[in-house]
Amino acid sequence: MCDYVTQVKETCDALVDSGSPISEVEQIASILNRLTLEYNHFVDVITTSRDPINIDGVISVLVDVETHIDDPF
Numbered sequence: 001m002c003d004y005v006t007q008v009k010e011t012c013d014a015l016v017d018s019g020s021p022i023s024e025v026e027q028i029a030s031i032l033n034r035l036t037l038e039y040n041h042f043v044d045v046i047t048t049s050r051d052p053i054n055i056d057g058v059i060s061v062l063v064d065v066e067t068h069i070d071d072p073f
């Protein structure tokens with residue numbers, strides 16, 4: 001997950017450097033849209049939350065989820 005998120009962030013940084021910035025909401029959408037099916041429940045929770053969530057919060061949730069998927073016990 002960390003490698004995946006790093007790739008997305010690097011792409012977003014390259015867009016900023018080229019004069020085409022991408023909003024944090026678009027960055028989050030980009031990350032969530034390409035996750036595998038096993039993350040669907042968490043994507044639903046993130047996208048339907050009434051509390052605003054920033055990209056660092058999304059990354060934190062996804063890294064935690066990955067840890068539980070890889071080691072369920």
